[in-house]
Amino acid sequence: MNRRFVRSVRRAAPDRPGAQRVNRSATDGCSSTPGTASRPSPVADNESVSPTPAQQARASAIAAEIAALATAGFALPGTLADRMTRCGRPNCGCHADPPRLHGPYHQWTRKKGGKTATRILSDDQLADYQPWFDNHRRLRQLITELEALSLEIADADPRWNR
Ligand SMILES: [Zn+2]
Numbered sequence: 001m002n003r004r005f006v007r008s009v010r011r012a013a014p015d016r017p018g019a020q021r022v023n024r025s026a027t028d029g030c031s032s033t034p035g036t037a038s039r040p041s042p043v044a045d046n047e048s049v050s051p052t053p054a055q056q057a058r059a060s061a062i063a064a065e066i067a068a069l070a071t072a073g074f075a076l077p078g079t080l081a082d083r084m085t086r087c088g089r090p091n092c093g094c095h096a097d098p099p100r101l102h103g104p105y106h107q108w109t110r111k112k113g114g115k116t117a118t119r120i121l122s123d124d125q126l127a128d129y130q131p132w133f134d135n136h137r138r139l140r141q142l143i144t145e146l147e148a149l150s151l152e153i154a155d156a157d158p159r160w161n162r
Contacts, residue, residue, distance in 0.1 A: 051153045062146045066139060075136035076129055078110025080121075 051059065069075075082104035086094040093100035106121040121129065 049153060049157055055149060055153055059149060062142050066142050069135050069139055073135055074132045075139055076132040077136055078108050080133055081107050083107045
């Protein structure tokens with residue numbers, strides 16, 4: 001019975017990457033243990049990658065900050081910039097020398113359906129939405145950092161060399 005089980009695990013190896021680990025890490029005495037655990041449980045898959053304690057700690061910190069940001073509020077995409085502008089009236093002071101430009105205007109720019117969308121925020125809109133823009137930017141930073149950390153861990157996986 002034990003022999004038949006081991007054979008079925010090996011047969012599953014080509015189309016199931018996690019099963020390969022059984023051949024490498026299992027000793028003769030306990031070959032059935034990792035096999036039983038690895039099939040249904042995602043916990044066993046975590047044991048097959050090896051984040052350092054520092055990497056694990058950083059991932060936990062990132063997850064905690066993402067959770068806090070998501071709980072605290074909203075996330076508006078795009079960038080904010082204060083812009084000075086000229087209008088279309090030829091006699092306006094914005095065309096004088098030196099020019100007295102209009103603004104500053106709080107210009108919100110983002111991608112919308114492949115095109116750049118621009119809106120001008122009033123002062124009170126800026127006050128309301130500034131935290132939403134800040135949340136979004138920080139969330140993107142954290143996701144980017146989590147991606148880099150995960151790639152670092154995956155790249156160090158010894159199983160790539162088999
Ligand atoms: Zn003008």
